[in-house]
Amino acid sequence: EFSAAQARRHRDILTRFGRHPHRNQALGRQSTPEELEHLASGQLVHRRSMPSHLSQFISET
Secondary structure (H helix, E strand, O other): OHHHHHHHHHHHHHHHHOOOHHHHHHHOOOOOHHHHHHHHHOOOHHHOOOOHHHHOOOOOO
């Protein structure tokens, strides 16, 4: 379910912006005001914490 939710959130971002706003700086793209607002919110899909019931499956090496 976590992976499916991640995929849906990525889809929603692509639908909303047509691209991944967090990649703009690395790709030399100008962010729109709406993208900047989204980035400032801190609600970035790729930085979500894994649910505690799944973290047991991740090894920290």
